[in-house]
Amino acid sequence: MYQERRQALKEVLKDFGCDAFFSVNQANSYYFTGYSGDGAYCIFGINGDLLVTDGRYIEQAQKECPDIQVECWDRKAGQTWPERLGAFCRKQHMTKIAFEEKVLTYQVYNRLQAANELMQLVPGASSMAIILRKIKEEEELDCHRKAAQITDTAFAQFLPDIKIGMSEKELAARLEFLLKMNGADGLAFPSIIASGQNSSLPHAIPSDKKVEKGDFITFDFGARYRGYCADMTRTVSIGAPTEKQKTVYETVLKAQIAALNQVKAGAVQENLHLLADYIITEAGFGGTFTHSLGHGVGLNIHEEPYLRPGEKSILQPGMVVTIEPGIYIPGWGGVRIEDMVAVTEQGCEIFSKTSKELMIL
Numbered sequence: 001m002y003q004e005r006r007q008a009l010k011e012v013l014k015d016f017g018c019d020a021f022f023s024v025n026q027a028n029s030y031y032f033t034g035y036s037g038d039g040a041y042c043i044f045g046i047n048g049d050l051l052v053t054d055g056r057y058i059e060q061a062q063k064e065c066p067d068i069q070v071e072c073w074d075r076k077a078g079q080t081w082p083e084r085l086g087a088f089c090r091k092q093h094m095t096k097i098a099f100e101e102k103v104l105t106y107q108v109y110n111r112l113q114a115a116n117e118l119m120q121l122v123p124g125a126s127s128m129a130i131i132l133r134k135i136k137e138e139e140e141l142d143c144h145r146k147a148a149q150i151t152d153t154a155f156a157q158f159l160p161d162i163k164i165g166m167s168e169k170e171l172a173a174r175l176e177f178l179l180k181m182n183g184a185d186g187l188a189f190p191s192i193i194a195s196g197q198n199s200s201l202p203h204a205i206p207s208d209k210k211v212e213k214g215d216f217i218t219f220d221f222g223a224r225y226r227g228y229c230a231d232m233t234r235t236v237s238i239g240a241p242t243e244k245q246k247t248v249y250e251t252v253l254k255a256q257i258a259a260l261n262q263v264k265a266g267a268v269q270e271n272l273h274l275l276a277d278y279i280i281t282e283a284g285f286g287g288t289f290t291h292s293l294g295h296g297v298g299l300n301i302h303e304e305p306y307l308r309p310g311e312k313s314i315l316q317p318g319m320v321v322t323i324e325p326g327i328y329i330p331g332w333g334g335v336r337i338e339d340m341v342a343v344t345e346q347g348c349e350i351f352s353k354t355s356k357e358l359m360i361l
């Protein structure tokens with residue numbers, strides 16, 4: 001699997017006119033080698049591949065990557081990782097090296113350049129990797145399914161625990177505990193839990209605010225399983241909702257379902273966003289949907305493709321995206337409903353199974 005991915009990467013490298021891909025990014029190193037730790041420096045090149053790490057990780061790397069050359073760099077033995085990679089590229093006659101323009105620090109860039117002055121470092125590796133990563137293989141879809149299933153199960157167990165007087169921080173601790181008890185390797189991202197007026201902040205951080213009667217609470221969270229993320233949002237009502245709360249909720253749900261129904265291979269990305277925004281605006285809430293409709297999900301919680309105005313590309317089978325419209329009214333609160341789905345030829349497979357009927361607790 002990893003060898004096939006590196007082979008596919010070599011084709012992309014050729015298209016970009018590069019000899020090798022330099023990876024310091026954990027997600028990319030994992031995707032192309034199976035190594036799940038950090039502290040790895042990799043070269044994936046047209047004339048050879050090499051993963052270099054240090055004494056803390058060498059045993060793990062050798063176990064996880066049987067099909068790539070793995071080496072331990074050792075300053076005491078007279079060689080640092082930039083020297084080792086620089087020498088490897090020189091020996092394999094690879095000079096034009098693509099680096100991860102979105103994550104490589106200036107310091108690491110300089111260290112690699114100094115180790116081999118013949119090397120020509122060019123930006124573009126982040127873009128090259130995502131060309132492959134944004135279309136998920138069946139094994140990757142299975143990891144997303146499992147992550148989503150853990151997320152659904154944890155939320156079902158969590159709902160009866162929500163009580164008036166608990167703080168958002170306590171709710172977060174309980175929910176995250178349940179994700180791990182159900183088999184999550186970790187969190188896909190720090191949970192967003194926003195109650196009452198706080199829910200007008202799309203990316204609120206759980207606070208000391210206590211849950212009160214009449215609050216809407218937005219939960220945006222997900223498990224991570226074998227590196228792959230789940231992402232789901234539900235908004236619940238504490239006590240009977242007001243007419244306005246009901247209207248806002250129904251409007252977001254209508255926009256979410258309408259957009260979900262349009263997800264399929266060939267759909268223009270920005271059109272999905274525009275459809276949801278149109279429904280929200282028509283209902284009298286123009287200007288309150290303040291973020292993108294959705295984003296790709298994979299080893300990163302946010303990655304290509306993005307469903308937002310200006311994105312004229314089309315969805316392809318195997319992409320995993322979120323559909324998450326919201327309405328945010330400062331001083332009042334907000335609602336967001338989010339599912340994670342896989343794009344298919346005919347439509348989509350919805351990974352999140354938790355009900356979207358307004359839950360009144």
Ligand SMILES: [Mn+2]
Pocket residue numbers: 231322324338
């Ligand atoms: Mn999301």
